[in-house]
Structures are given as structure tokens and as C-alpha cells.
Amino acid sequence: MSVQRRPLWILIASVVFLIFFSARVLAQKGFGFPITHYKLKNGLAVILSEDYSLPLVSVVVTYNVGSINEQPGKTGLAYLMENLMFSGSANVSQLQHINFINRVGGRLNAIASEDKTVFYQTVPSNQLALVLWLESDRMKFLEIIETNFEQARGALLDESRQRKIGEPYFESLFSFDQLLYSEFAYSHPLLGTEEDLRNLSLDDVKNFYATYYIPNNAVLCITGHFNKQKAKELVLRYFDTIARGKEVMSSSEPLVYTKRQIVKNVEDTLAQAPAFHLGFRIAPPHTNDFYTLVILDYILLRGHSSRITRRLLNRDNKIAYQLSGGIEKRGDRAVYKIFGVANNLLMVDRCQNAIFAELAKLKTSFISDVELAKFKNILKGDFLKRWATNLDKALFLSEEYFWLKNLDTVFLEVEKYLNVTPTDIVGIANRYFTPENSVILNVKTK
Amino acid sequence: MKKIALFLVFWLFTAGRGLFPQERFRKTPPSPEPLQEFRLPAPETVPLSNGLKVSVVFRDSMPMMSLELILDAGEIRSPEKSPGLATFAANMFSRSTQFRSTEEIEELVESIGGSLTVTTSQDYVLLAFHFLDDYLDQALELISQMILQPNFSDREIASAKLALTYELLEKEKNPEFAAKRLLLRQLFKNHPYEKFAFFRDVIRTWNQKELAEFFDRFYRPNAAHLILIGNLSLKTATRKVSHYLNLWQPRDVPVLPLQAPKLPDRDKVCFIDVPQVRDCTIYLGTAFPASDTTDRFALAVLNQILGGTPNSRLFMALRESKGYAYFCFSETELFRMGGLFLVRARVTPEVVYPSVQEILKVAKAMARDPISSAEIEQAKSYLLGNFPIKIERYDSFAEHIAHSKAYNWGDEPWNKYYDQITLIGPEKISQAAQKYLLQPAIIIIAGDRNFLADRFGEFDSIEVYDNKGQYQYTVSKERSHE
Numbered sequence: 001m002s003v004q005r006r007p008l009w010i011l012i013a014s015v016v017f018l019i020f021f022s023a024r025v026l027a028q029k030g031f032g033f034p035i036t037h038y039k040l041k042n043g044l045a046v047i048l049s050e051d052y053s054l055p056l057v058s059v060v061v062t063y064n065v066g067s068i069n070e071q072p073g074k075t076g077l078a079y080l081m082e083n084l085m086f087s088g089s090a091n092v093s094q095l096q097h098i099n100f101i102n103r104v105g106g107r108l109n110a111i112a113s114e115d116k117t118v119f120y121q122t123v124p125s126n127q128l129a130l131v132l133w134l135e136s137d138r139m140k141f142l143e144i145i146e147t148n149f150e151q152a153r154g155a156l157l158d159e160s161r162q163r164k165i166g167e168p169y170f171e172s173l174f175s176f177d178q179l180l181y182s183e184f185a186y187s188h189p190l191l192g193t194e195e196d197l198r199n200l201s202l203d204d205v206k207n208f209y210a211t212y213y214i215p216n217n218a219v220l221c222i223t224g225h226f227n228k229q230k231a232k233e234l235v236l237r238y239f240d241t242i243a244r245g246k247e248v249m250s251s252s253e254p255l256v257y258t259k260r261q262i263v264k265n266v267e268d269t270l271a272q273a274p275a276f277h278l279g280f281r282i283a284p285p286h287t288n289d290f291y292t293l294v295i296l297d298y299i300l301l302r303g304h305s306s307r308i309t310r311r312l313l314n315r316d317n318k319i320a321y322q323l324s325g326g327i328e329k330r331g332d333r334a335v336y337k338i339f340g341v342a343n344n345l346l347m348v349d350r351c352q353n354a355i356f357a358e359l360a361k362l363k364t365s366f367i368s369d370v371e372l373a374k375f376k377n378i379l380k381g382d383f384l385k386r387w388a389t390n391l392d393k394a395l396f397l398s399e400e401y402f403w404l405k406n407l408d409t410v411f412l413e414v415e416k417y418l419n420v421t422p423t424d425i426v427g428i429a430n431r432y433f434t435p436e437n438s439v440i441l442n443v444k445t446k
Numbered sequence: 447m448k449k450i451a452l453f454l455v456f457w458l459f460t461a462g463r464g465l466f467p468q469e470r471f472r473k474t475p476p477s478p479e480p481l482q483e484f485r486l487p488a489p490e491t492v493p494l495s496n497g498l499k500v501s502v503v504f505r506d507s508m509p510m511m512s513l514e515l516i517l518d519a520g521e522i523r524s525p526e527k528s529p530g531l532a533t534f535a536a537n538m539f540s541r542s543t544q545f546r547s548t549e550e551i552e553e554l555v556e557s558i559g560g561s562l563t564v565t566t567s568q569d570y571v572l573l574a575f576h577f578l579d580d581y582l583d584q585a586l587e588l589i590s591q592m593i594l595q596p597n598f599s600d601r602e603i604a605s606a607k608l609a610l611t612y613e614l615l616e617k618e619k620n621p622e623f624a625a626k627r628l629l630l631r632q633l634f635k636n637h638p639y640e641k642f643a644f645f646r647d648v649i650r651t652w653n654q655k656e657l658a659e660f661f662d663r664f665y666r667p668n669a670a671h672l673i674l675i676g677n678l679s680l681k682t683a684t685r686k687v688s689h690y691l692n693l694w695q696p697r698d699v700p701v702l703p704l705q706a707p708k709l710p711d712r713d714k715v716c717f718i719d720v721p722q723v724r725d726c727t728i729y730l731g732t733a734f735p736a737s738d739t740t741d742r743f744a745l746a747v748l749n750q751i752l753g754g755t756p757n758s759r760l761f762m763a764l765r766e767s768k769g770y771a772y773f774c775f776s777e778t779e780l781f782r783m784g785g786l787f788l789v790r791a792r793v794t795p796e797v798v799y800p801s802v803q804e805i806l807k808v809a810k811a812m813a814r815d816p817i818s819s820a821e822i823e824q825a826k827s828y829l830l831g832n833f834p835i836k837i838e839r840y841d842s843f844a845e846h847i848a849h850s851k852a853y854n855w856g857d858e859p860w861n862k863y864y865d866q867i868t869l870i871g872p873e874k875i876s877q878a879a880q881k882y883l884l885q886p887a888i889i890i891i892a893g894d895r896n897f898l899a900d901r902f903g904e905f906d907s908i909e910v911y912d913n914k915g916q917y918q919y920t921v922s923k924e925r926s927h928e
Contacts, residue, residue, distance in 0.1 A: 031509075053507050054834040055482040091472050100475065102757050103824060105831025122838075124831040129476035137472060225482070241469065304552040315548070315605070374557040381559025381578060384508055389838045 031383065032411035035397065036228060042244040043216025046235055047397050047407065049223040051390060057224035058122040058390035059131040061139070062398040064219075064248065065212035066115040067192075068185045068331045074200065076192020077208045080152055082112035084205065085119060085213075087148035090141035094148065097134050104130070114190060114330040118398065122391050125225040129234050136238035139218070142209060149202050157198075160191045168270040169339075169443060175266050176277040176441045180337075186330050214245025221398045224390040250332075262439045267446045273321075274348050275341040275443040278355060282432045284332045286403045292428040293336070295420045297327050298375040299367065300358065301338070302382075305374070307361075311354045312340060320351050336432070348442060362429040366422035376418055383414055481830060485861050486837075489673065489847065490680040494688055497668025497696045502683045503675045503847060505840070511579040511676030512844035515589060516852045518669035518699060519660075520569040521642040522783075528656060529641035530648045533566040535660050538606050540564040540573060544595040551588065558584050568642045569782045570852045576841055579676050586690040593665060593694055598658050607649050614646050618913060621720040621727035622790065625892035628718045628911060629788065632888045633733040637707045639783065645915040667691065669699040671851055675844045706735035707784050710886045715802070716909045717902065719895045725772070726798045726893040730805055731788035732885045736781075743866040744878040745778050745787070750825035751875070752776045752812055752883075753789055757824075760789060763808050770797040770804065782853060787882050795897045799904035802889055813879040822872055829867050 037047045067078045088094040101108045106123035121131050163170050174189045181187040220239065222231055268275075283289035300308045301323075312320040325338035338355060342348045386396045400410050489501040517536075524531040540562065542548045555562045560577030577585050617623045631643035672691075674683045709732070720727075753760035753776025764771035774791035789809070793801040837843045891898065891908075902908050907922035 051507070053505075054838055055484045056834050056838060090468060091474070099757065102755055103828065104478070105828040105833070105835070107832075107835060122835055124481055124834070126479040126481050127831075130478065133472070133476050141468070237471065303556045305549070305556050310549075374553070377559040377578060378556050381510075381561075384510055384559070384578075387508060388840060 045219040047221040055125045060120040060221045060394040075196040083152040089137040132238045180279040221394040223394040277441040278338045280336045291416045292424045359433045499671040501673045506677040513575040514673040514848040515573040516671040517571040519664035530644035536571040543591040590690040621892035625729040625890045668696040707733040729890040744874040809883045813883040
């Protein structure tokens with residue numbers, strides 16, 4: 001078989017043409033799917049999105065609470081509360097929620113994070129009422145009793161201990177957060193401290209539940225195969241009589257950027273190789289700068305062909321053997337984090353120099369249209385992956401609801417990322433990715 | 447006064463929430479509506495002039511397209527003296543071409559919002575490519591270059607061998623991987639499937655010549671099937687695939703005769719060393735011939751009752767009742783020449799022996815004692831409800847179709863699933879249980895020898911293997927011998 005090599009310029013020209021052509025086609029196609037959203041009189045936000053491709057429904061209940069709502073001396077409550085939500089309510093005994101979902105072939109899980117606590121399940125579409133019954137029962141009548149509380153606390157202490165003794169770099173994550181986030185609310189660990197967990201009382205937990213697990217601090221999202229009118233009736237039936245709670249007030253202070261670089265070292269007895277955490281404080285989510293920062297994240301770290309990935313994990317000249325990072329959001333705060341592991345301290349140093357060199361390039365020269373188009377396509381693909389299943393869609397809509405408060409413009413958000421220009425990137429890179437705004441924590445082996 | 451008001455507010459939000467009389471409908475779970483059946487679009491298939499089968503499944507729920515290329519070039523095709531060669535050929539095939547480096551391929555895949563993976567199983571190679579649906583031409587052009595312009599240079603081979611070595615080294619730290627590989631090797635001893643469970647030592651034996659020969663022989667359109675899933679018609683698909691792959695020449699690819707795995711005549715216990723792992727992983731399995739894969743729906747229900755979920759018998763017995771295990775599940779795998787029924791569990795080293803005994807006890811009880819109709823209906827309800835969830839993601843849907851095509855399970859196996867599962871009754875499950883659960887099994891224990899060596903004496907006999915899969919010695923209650 002003989003193969004003729006084609007001139008390189010034809011190949012490049014065709015790739016450039018097709019990327020631009022297809023980007024326009026995609027923009028015209030419009031991203032999105034149908035959504036209805038409204039509020040019950042108790043303040044519960046409800047989002048409905050029908051999709052008849054498969055006989056499934058996903059139900060997501062998101063409470064606008066996480067570790068950032070914890071007070072000093074009471075850490076670990078958000079995570080503990082997530083576990084206690086499975087410990088039974090007035091009409092559902094302990095772990096019965098899980099059994100009900102499993103029995104019908106469904107899947108469920110929950111996530112507690114720094115700013116949200118999410119409960120979700122996907123079930124055959126004929127079981128929508130069952131899930132709404134279960135979720136409303138624990139929103140209205142959760143039974144928080146001493147034995148369940150002790151059990152959940154024991155499990156949390158155990159998990160915390162296991163991770164401390166078994167996970168390399170685990171403790172350094174928290175040391176780094178304390179350097180990067182200046183306020184207590186954002187910097188303390190989600191798992192809480194051992195001392196705080198031991199001192200928590202049953203009343204602390206009950207107060208936390210009464211304050212945050214209320215309909216006016218939650219979003220209920222249903223996606224999948226259902227009749228909209230019938231779903232609205234079910235939502236009304238199960239959730240409308242749950243009493244509205246006292247409004248949760250946000251007490252966030254304006255973000256303060258550091259004016260000098262912070263560099264610290266820690267030792268990790270479990271680490272087999274030195275590592276580093278590098279971070280920058282960046283603009284809050286959904287501000288104008290944030291859209292460009294997301295595109296910058298793609299250019300720097302997303303995918304095999306991103307710039308820092310190529311530079312540090314280059315096959316022929318690999319200087320790191322582990323690399324991760326990206327934008328991290330905690331409430332109205334956002335930071336950019338990079339974590340790398342290298343063979344020795346010299347290589348750690350080289351990694352950091354290489355990262356700053358890549359950032360310097362972004363600050364001084366415009367990214368080519370072809371490269372920018374590539375990263376925007378990766379972003380489009382990722383957006384679509386966030387809508388791959390009913391559950392993905394429900395999680396996406398719930399998250400966006402807390403930011404936008406009105407989902408009418410949710411699908412126009414994609415355009416804001418796609419409209420970022422090379423000039424925006426140079427400007428934003430110069431604004432946020434400066435050595436003076438950086439925090440570095442070097443992790444040494446013992 | 448203020449204090450009283452605050453107390454009342456607090457009471458309303460805490461205790462008060464529970465003290466108001468609740469509505470009657472809250473006291474019991476609502477009755478479900480009838481389970482909806484569903485039909486997925488059937489694949490349309492057409493053969494091209496070079497023998498390549500092209501199928502299209504229409505799906506327009508999102509602007510993504512999936513391309514699945516099945517090649518009849520699985521491990522079963524590796525030469526006897528070169529196990530693993532099929533896996534290596536698949537890695538090389540997707541790694542680079544004569545005119546595109548690995549980095550350039552990664553760049554192209556990402557520039558069309560895509561992801562590309564290649565996996566090799568016992569029977570076939572599956573290339574799965576998902577991308578934004580405007581880029582079908584670029585995707586097909588890349589596939590065409592991979593097939594027509596493969597890069598088997600010495601440099602690329604050396605680099606790919608190194609990558610595979612590191613990949614295996616990393617996987618070998620995982621006791622699940624180590625246990626399953628040894629289980630497959632033991633169950634399929636002297637069977638063509640044994641080649642699938644290869645170890646690192648064979649990597650150095652592969653050379654450029656046999657790699658090129660293997661590729662030339664088995665990467666042929668008449669032994670391949672290309673499936674496109676997305677918003678396109680069969681006509682468009684055929685035109686585009688023909689355009690990019692019409693130079694792909696057919697050649698005779700021999701059909702392999704079915705060969706049933708030889709079943710062990712008694713239970714056998716093996717240990718494989720996985721250093722620095724505190725817990726102990728147990729894999730217990732048995733193989734069965736291809737003719738029995740027609741039982742797959744009965745097997746699915748049987749598996750569900752035995753160990754499909756945390757509500758199943760094994761999990762309840764080993765974790766909830768005895769407290770031995772972190773988890774204990776069972777699963778089935780079907781291949782062209784047979785299948786595999788296995789149980790996997792993770793336990794602490796102190797209870798490895800009683801855990802194995804308990805697994806055997808639960809399995810054998812299921813084969814001997816009647817199974818209640820409530821348990822059977824429960825299992826069926828789970829399977830029917832769970833099936834659409836398993837294929838909900840576009841990539842898992844595509845993989846499911848590819849798998850069905852690769853095993854020739856008919857054009858609409860997913861649409862028959864409801865009928866087939868619904869029809870399974872207690873007799874069929876009992877028959878399946880007797881057939882599969884009373885057979886002698888291979889039992890693999892994976893963990894750190896330092897924590898487990900003291901436990902070897904509890905078994906009648908145990909073969910010990912090092913972490914490279916090399917047989918070391920046997921410990922038996924009577925004596926130990928090299």
C-alpha cells in the first residue's frame with residue numbers, strides 16, 4: 001500500500017476552516033433543553049425539565065449550605081448533616097431511603113461540599129412519587145436522635161482518621177487552604193477538626209438542620225420522563241405544607257487580594273515524593289472576569305494538549321509525574337489551584353518555573369485563533385457532558401440556579417465563554433496570575 | 447418577652463416541625479404507576495463493498511456523535527507464543543500514524559470536543575470515539591489514517607512498550623486487578639482466553655515484524671463493524687464511511703472454532719502477593735461454555751439475588767450479618783466461547799478463611815434451597831428498573847450496542863430485555879443456580895504476603911504466586927512443598 005503525504009499547509013488550512021465553520025454552526029444550533037421553574041409559597045424553588053428518551057426520572061434536592069456556613073468550634077456539621085439525612089424521618093426508618101431506591105433499580109447518592117449539600121436519585125419514571133415522598137419526609141420530619149448522631153459522628157471521625165493516616169498530601173491540602181483563603185469560613189476542612197467533632201452536641205445538629213434544611217434554602221429539580229402537570233401536582237402535595245424557615249443571611253466579606261507572594265514549606269510523613277500546591281485568588285464566579293478565567297483554565301490545564309500539561313508531562317521531557325488543578329469555587333469565592341508531584345525538590349522548582357514561564361507567555365503574547373478555538377470546543381464538549389444524563393442535567397440546573405436565580409438565561413452562559421477574545425486573555429492573565437497574587441506551599445518528604 | 451418569642455420561633459423550626467399532625471398520605475409510600483416499557487431505535491446496517499459492516503443508530507438528544515469500531519482482533523487472535531500482542535497492536539493502532547504523532551492525535555481529538563479510547567477484550571478490539579457531531583469527517587479521516595497509515599517504527603514500539611509496562615505496573619498495585627488476572631489465567635488454562643491474562647514479562651518478546659503481521663492479518667474491513675450513533679441517516683453514514691475507508695482492503699480472516707473452557711475438577715485456592723495492601727481481596731469464580739450463554743437472562747436474575755447489590759444475599763451475609771467484608775458482590779461476564787461467574791469481596795486478613803467459607807455456603811445454599819418468589823420478583827424489578835440507567839449516558843449506550851453487535855446478540859437485544867427478564871420463573875433460576883453454583887471454583891486471594899502468610903495454613907491447600915504471577919510454592923495442611 002502506498003500512501004502519499006499531503007502538504008502540511010493543506011492539513012492546517014482544512015483544520016482551521018473546519019473549526020471556525022463548525023463553531024458557527026454550533027452557535028446557530030443553540031445549546032439547551034426545555035426548562036420550567038417556579039417557586040412554592042414556602043420559598044422552595046422547583047425546576048422541571050422533561051426528556052422522553054428513556055423512562056427515567058432524576059430528582060435532585062440541593063440545600064444552599066456547606067462548610068462555609070459553619071461557625072468556629074462547630075466544624076464538620078455540614079458533612080455530618082449529609083450523613084444524618086439517611087438516618088430516618090417520621091415515616092422512613094433508618095437507611096430505608098436507600099432500600100426503597102435500590103429495590104426499584106434506582107441509584108442515589110449525596111454530596112456535601114464547602115457551599116452546597118446535594119441529595120440525588122435516578123429511578124424508573126413510574127417511581128417519581130416515591131422519591132418526592134422520601135425527600136419531603138426528610139425535609140419536613142428528619143429524626144435526629146442521639147444514637148444516630150453518635151453513629152454518624154463515629155463514622156466521620158473514623159473517615160477523617162483513616163484519610164490522615166493513609167492519604168499522602170491529605171493534611172497539606174488544608175494547610176494550603178488556610179494560606180489561600182484568608183477567612184475561617186472558606187479555609188477550614190469540610191470534614192471538620194477532630195476536636196470540634198467531639199464537642200458537637202445533638203442540639204448543634206438540630207439547630208443546623210432547622211436553620212438550613214428549609215424549603216426557602218433549597219432547590220428541587222426533576223428531570224426526565226414525566227408529565228409536567230402531574231409532576232407539579234406531586235410537588236405541591238409533598239412539599240407545599242413544609243413550613244418556610246427563617247431566611248438565611250449571607251455574611252460574606254468582600255474578597256481581599258494579597259499584595260505579596262506567600263511561600264511556605266511543610267513536611268508530609270506519608271509522601272513518597274515532594275510536591276507543591278500553587279494557587280491564585282481570582283474573581284468570583286459569574287463575574288465578567290470569571291468567563292475569561294474559565295477559558296484560561298482550559299488553556300492551562302484541561303486536556304492533554306493544554307499548555308501546562310504539555311510542559312510538565314511532556315513525554316520526552318517529563319518534569320512532573322502527577323499534575324492536577326483548576327478553578328475551585330466556594331460560595332462567592334474562587335481560586336485557581338495547581339498541584340504537582342515531582343521526583344525531587346529540584347524538579348519541584350523546575351515545575352514552578354515552567355508554570356510561571358507559561359503564564360508569562362499568556363501575559364505577553366496573544367493566543368492564536370486556532371488554539372483558542374480548540375479550547376472552546378473542549379469546553380463545548382464538557383458542557384454537553386454536563387447534560388449527558390437526566391441526573392447530570394438536574395445537577396447542572398440546580399447549581400446554576402443558585403448563581404443566576406433565574407434560569408431563563410442559563411443557556412446563554414455558554415456564549416459568554418465562547419465570546420472570550422485573545423485580548424481578554426492577556427488582560428485577565430496579567431490581572432490575576434501574578435507572582436504577588438500567588439500562594440505556594442511546598443511539600444517535603446520526611 | 448423577646449426571649450419567649452425567640453423560643454417560640456426556635457420551637458417551630460425544630461420540635462414544632464415534627465409535632466404538627468401530618469397528612470395521611472405521608473404515612474405510607476405512594477403506589478407506583480405501571481412500569482413503562484420502552485423501545486430504543488433499532489440499528490440499520492449495510493455492508494460496504496470491502497466487507498465493512500456499517501450500522502447507524504439514530505439519536506438526536508444531544509449534538510454529540512459516537513463512533514464505535516469493533517475489530518475481530520481480540521486477545522484470542524494473539525499467537526500462542528505472544529500473549530498480549532493483540533492488546534499491544536490495539537495500543538499502537540490508536541497511538542500514532544505515519545504522519546501524526548501521539549500529541550497531534552490528542553490535539554485533533556480535543557479540537558473536535560472529543561475523547562477516544564481503545565480497549566482490547568478476549569474476543570475483540572473496541573475503538574470508542576465520541577465527538578461534537580459537526581466533526582464526523584475529521585473523526586473518520588483520523589480513523590482512516592490509523593488503519594491505512596499505522597506507525598510501527600522501532601522508536602514508537604519502544605515508547606509504547608514502555609507506556610504499557612508503566613500502565614501494568616500501576617495496575618498491579620491494585621489487588622482487584624491482580625486477583626482477576628490470576629483468576630482468568632487459572633480458569634482458562636490451556637484455552638485461547640488464557641492469553642488475555644498476560645503478565646509484564648511478555649512485553650519484551652514482541653517485535654516489529656510480528657506486530658505488522660498481526661495488524662495486516664486481522665485489521666481487515668471484512669472482520670470489522672463500524673457503528674455510528676447520533677443525528678444522521680444510514681445514507682449519509684454509508685457515503686462518508688465509504689469515502690474515507692474505501693481503500694481498506696479485505697483479506698480472509700479465519701473463523702475460530704468454539705472451544706469450551708475446561709472446568710476445574712475441585713475447588714482450588716491461590717494467593718497472589720500485592721505488597722503494601724492492608725486488606726485482602728477475594729475473587730471466586732467459575733467458567734462455563736458458550737452454549738450456556740443462552741441462559742444469560744436467568745443468570746442475570748440469579749446474579750441479582752446472589753450478589754448484584756448491597757441488598758443481595760452475599761452482601762447481607764458477609765457485611766451486614768457476619769461483619770467480615772467491606773463489600774461482597776457477584777457478577778457475570780459473557781464471551782464468545784463461554785462466560786464467567788464470579789464473586790468479589792474485600793475483607794480484613796484475619797477473616798479471609800471464614801469469608802471464603804461463607805461465600806461458598808451462601809452460593810451453595812442458593813443452588814440447593816428453594817428461592818422465594820418475593821425475592822425473585824424483587825430481583826427482576828431491580829433489573830428492569832436499572833437497565834435504562836445503565837445505558838443512559840451516550841457513551842454507555844454506544845458501548846452497549848457495540849457489545850451486542852460484537853457478540854451477535856441480534857439487532858434489538860435491548861428491546862427484548864423486558865420480555866426476557868419478565869419471563870424468568872423460579873424453575874429457570876433454580877436450574878441456573880444448580881448449573882453454575884455447584885461447580886468447583888477457583889478462589890484467588892490477593893493481598894500483602896506479610897499480613898496473610900499466617901492464614902495460609904487454614905486452607906487445605908493454597909498455591910502461592912509472587913506479584914509477577916510466578917508460581918512459588920504450595921502450602922497444604924499436610925506439608926508444604928516447593
